[in-house]
Amino acid sequence: MQDQQLAFARLVGAKIQSYLIEQLVEQSELGALFLARATTQGTQCLLRILSISVDGRASGFGAATGATDAPGNALDVFRRQANSIAALQHPYILPLSDYGVFEGMPYLVWPFVPIRPLSNRLAQSGTLDTVTVGRYLDQTAAALEYAHEHLVLHRSLTVDSLSLQRDGRILVSDFGVRRMLEQGRHDAQWYVLHNWNEACAPEQILGRPATPATDVYALAAVVYQLLTGQPLYSGATREDIAHQHLHAPIPSLRLYRQDIPEELDALLTRALAKDTAQRISQPGLFANAYHDIVSPQDSARVPFKMQPPQAVTARANAIPDRSTVAPFGPAELPQPSPRTAATISSSQRGTGQQSAQRTTAPRVMIAASVLVALLLATVFTVARLQSGAAQVPTGQVTFMDSTTPISGLSNALTIHATGLSAPDSGYTYRAWLINQQAEQVLPLGTLTKHGNGYTLSYRGATTPAGGAGSNLFATGNLLEVTLEHEQATLPVGKVVLAGTFPPQSFVHIGHLLVSFPTTPGKIGLLVGAEKETALLQTEVHALATAASNQDITAVDCETQNILDTIEGTEGPNYQPLSQPCLAQINGTTGDGFGLLGASDAQYHDLTGYLPSASEHAALAATQPDATANLRAHAHTLVNDITNVEQWVTTIQQDALLLQKTPFAQSLIQDMTTLASNAWNGASGKPGVVAAYIEGQDMATLTLVAKS
Secondary structure (H helix, E strand, O other): OOOOOOOHHHHOOOEEOOEEEEEEEEEEOOEEEEEEEEOOOOOEEEEEEEOOEOOOOOOEHHHHHOOOOOHHHHHHHHHHHHHHHHOOOOOOEOOOOEEEEEOOEEEEEEEOOOEEEHHHHHHHHOOOOHHHHHHHHHHHHHHHHHHHHOOOOOOOOOHHHEEEEOOOOEEEOOOOHHHHHHHOOOOHHHHOOOOOOOOOOHHHHOOOOOOHHHHHHHHHHHHHHHHHOOOOOOOOOHHHHHHHHHHOOOOOHHHOOOOOOOHHHHHHHHHOOOOHHHOOOOHHHHHHHHHHHHOOOOOOOOOOOOOOHHHHHHHHHHOOOOOOOOOOOOOOOOOOOOOOOOOOOHHHOOOOOOOOOOOOOOOOOOOOOOOOOOOOOOEEEEEOOOOOOOOOOEEEEEEEOOOOOOOOOOOEEEEEEEOOOOOOOOEEEEEEEEEOOOOEEEEEEEEEEEOOEEEEEEEOOOOOOOOOOOOHHHHOOEEEEEEEEOOOOOOOOEEEEEEEOOHHHHHHHHHHHOOOOOOHHHOOHHHHHHHHHHHHHHHHHHHHHHHHOOOHHHHHHHHHHHHHHHHOOOOOOOOOOOHHHHHHHOOOOOOOOOOOOOOOHHHOOOOOHHHHHHHHHHHHHOOOOOOHHHHHHHHHHHHHHHHHHHHHHHHHHHHHHHOOOOOOHHHHHHHHHHHHHHHHOEOOEOOHHHHHHHHHHOOOEEEEEOO
């Protein structure tokens, strides 16, 4: 890089160390943020080049640390700070995965994960309810408490540095970036408010040491903005905003929201106190106090367990502070403290645990119904990739139906995993089904030790009427196994195993197993095929009984009913049943969509359950993200459905002949055998039920261990 005026956009396409720059995401006072690709792994990442220098050629760390003639010292400072940030491994913190220097300018690298800035949600959806704000507050406070325990302050927390992951969990970014900028520029005081909406604690504006209470100030300002949709203070200039942070009272929440409890005003006044001695000192204390006001009866919430005041003071004093900056306007920067940035030892990295964990989640009611033997199965192949591990953890998740008779739902599952090490005292392995689109998490339960492995059995919740609960394939698309504290109610601990259904293929898997827009009740195509094939078997048995009784009227009714079930309401041989026939059949009629649908060319789009299922199985297999296992099972499913279609087509032809010869025993016997094949399977040939199982096997995932 030739000088500080180099256009960052020109770096697109360039290679920085082992990273290929693909796209400029944003350019601000913080520097330039790029979407890049790690050439060694081929994975995408976020790379930020900071607008400072560590080689003494421009305003850099040397300028802020009094070491302009010793660029090596500036580089050491940057490395120590980056090392401390990289040591933060927490489920609510975007981890720093790499750092380095490019032509004198330091850069930071984070993994690229699908997230949505909280500021975007606020702009799109408006203010949030107090319960949702409380959930985000708890998660952010947990991240801050963890970082403070590791002697790292955030220093610039805003709604822009908070993002939502697809499962609804908060992810906090930019830990320590502001500190690097403040230490690396002559004009650091101008950077105190790099974002006009940012809440900057008075001690930061005055150039005084930052403490955990500094992050509490910013956290309280975030809560204020989430509840009101407005920043804490606004003004025409940075100086105006800074003056308000120093002197202006806290605007009441009730200026914007009459539904806000009055007690929250008093709480925010304490959390935003100008004097740090009067301010709430810890994020966990602030979160506890918030919930004492908005949800005091929430028994599911686990409060933060706070350290004694003397321990908090000792910890605050241990956090090095070298980012002091002058007040706004011309001023000399104060001399920095001689203390160096704390370095976290390698033994402390990657634990993903903290003493102050807090989560909330709706409690799931578990049905007591006994699992039937029929497995409506999706198998998750669980593989843990461990270099040099003595045993690679493996396992499988089998979905099944918890109702009798079969309802076509996958509302229960079992998990069996082997190779997992025994968790420490007070911790357990938990499983979660996560909907990344709807930001919802379904707790599946705790894996318990069983022989050489760990197992879990989840029986889906029943409806208020006692029926089957939700299809789990409609509940979530990501399954995680995490190592959690015993009281955790959401996945906040270390992710041990995780996997996601391939999104493009899963659309068609959903059409097969969950819902299809044009079916009656929008049921899944294979669900409908299973239900109607079971009904067809019942109808054929009723036909055989009527024939054995020599009841010509009943034979005629049952024959027409069979044709209606096979063809649906648009079929060429469909005839609405007469009232006497409806009384004879006693309600056992098809739903009108048809197993085969219409066969005439004019009804080309009405293809019925079986042809539609075959089509969507093929579509799932041909999507760009289809896995090899999914493609293999799709091929099997198409073959299975072809067999069933042939059997049902023969039953249709026999029924047409039977209308002319009502008591032809050979036809009735043939129909009985074929209907049994289609439903139960015979001679090793899979029927609809077996095809259903294969269809769910199409959704097989590989769960990769998370380090």
